[in-house]
Amino acid sequence: MTLHQFLWRAENVFGDQEIVSRTHEGIHRYTFADYGDRVRKLASVLDRRGYGEGDRIATFAWNNHWHHELYFGVPCQGAQLHMINILLPDSHVQHLVDDAEDAVLVVDPTMLDALEAAYDEAAFDSVELFVVMGDTVPETDLEPVTDYESFIADGDPDYEFPDVSEDQPAGMCYTSGTTGMPKGVEYTHKMYWGHTMGLLTGELGLTARDTAMTVVPMFHVSGWGRPFATLASGAKQVLPGPNPEPEDLARLVESEGVTQSAAVPTVWRGLLQYASEADPDLDSLEYVLSGGSATPKGLIERYREDLGIELVSGYGMTETTPITHLAETIPSNVDADGDERTATRAHAGLPLPGVQLKVVDEDGAEVPWDGESLGELLMKGPWVTTEYFNAPDKTERSITEDGWLKTGDIARVTENGYTDVVDRLDDLVKSGGEWISSVELENRLMGHEAVAEAAVIPVEHPTWDERPAAFVVVEDDATADDDLRETLRSFVAEEYPSWWVPDTIEFIPAVPKGATGKFSKIDLEDQYVDDELRARVREQAPGQR
Structure with a gap:
């Protein structure tokens, strides 16, 4: 159970299929056959330079074809790919490189400045070579350094991969480090193999008839495994490149006929907003998968009703490679519509086969x-x-x-x-000995038409231990005032007990987000919870307005 099998199938069965990559230079496209040749050239160069089992090749990059070649070239050669989250603070990047003892670091040229800012001689002591994606090296203080195309230029396109154990580490990602420094999780060939097969099953399973756009960053938990699943299935692949905006995604859907994609809810909110203003042609898009945080029911409804697209929730963790659940339909609800269908798609999902x-x-x-x-x-x-x-x-x-x-x-x-x-477990609000779910409150608030984003955190209370405080970002056409506060409180109370209703609703310009796009409740608390807010919470008794 190794990644070699998926590469072999892609080259031999789907050699004419395309990989389309948006880069800093424009649109790049080539076939699976071309891809296979370049993967082998990369692997042969790594072999010739003495890298293999026990060595880690790191990436600091967005979603492009160079990054994708490393996804197979590194582990199939026997080394281990370490995908560094490019949105982490400098101190975390330093910790990751130092902890993993990366030997080579391959960087997207659009992220060169960020990597230079994070560079620390002691933490990066293990790095023997920096490789810049593309065919040139911009001005940089990093050394030694070369460009990717020169690095693989004299590689062997007929290189034969070595025998690799299915239990050998193929990849590595680090947790987001919400408490303390991030922790590393290694993925063996067998883990990637099993995860890939799980993504090829069921209602949402990829096939060669699909065109799959991997929006979730490839530096975030192996791109949710989609770079492996798309190649294994023979699906046409679309990689949206550096920092894609909603307009970029819409253009790629239009031009390439994308049928399925995956990203965090904030991405899908942005595309929905763009679609409502620009009316792009998204007719080819059948499913979009949403994970990383709970998907609001209102967003699921808007995608189905306004765009005719099924927005499907999923669930997973860095520790689970990551996908373990998808909100697929089953015989008892496959024909459900309206609220019942929305409720099905809003679940974290059914466990994938094997979990x-x-x-x-x-x-x-x-x-x-x-x-x-x-x-x-x-x-x-x-x-x-x-x-x-x-x-x-x-x-x-x-x-x-x-x-x-x-x-x-x-x-x-x-x-x-x-x-x-x-x-x-750490985000539950424990009020008077009872649990209040911050996630459910957030989803309810974001189900109101006036709310773009909402985050709920616990605030200490002298009588009730903790009480919920809500921080809300309103839509552009909404007015953030006391009338809206009372409207939102009533909206929550329609579905939940009065003692669940947040004791304060604060209007803020944006909810802080962490390196994976999730709401950062630590930053939210640091920025907005002060003595004045605590006093407002103390003035309220649960259920009293």
């Missing part, structure tokens, strides 16, 4: 699948990690003796197997 899960209470006892009972979600499977890199303490805290990953997510499961992730 096992259970939800346990504070005593470790499994709770029933009744759609109501809450507990911590635990998972295991062929692509679920059983250890962290260089972090035995984290492994001991997060992996049970019999191999279950403790996700730290609070979830419930319906009778027919749909999982709902209601909150992070």
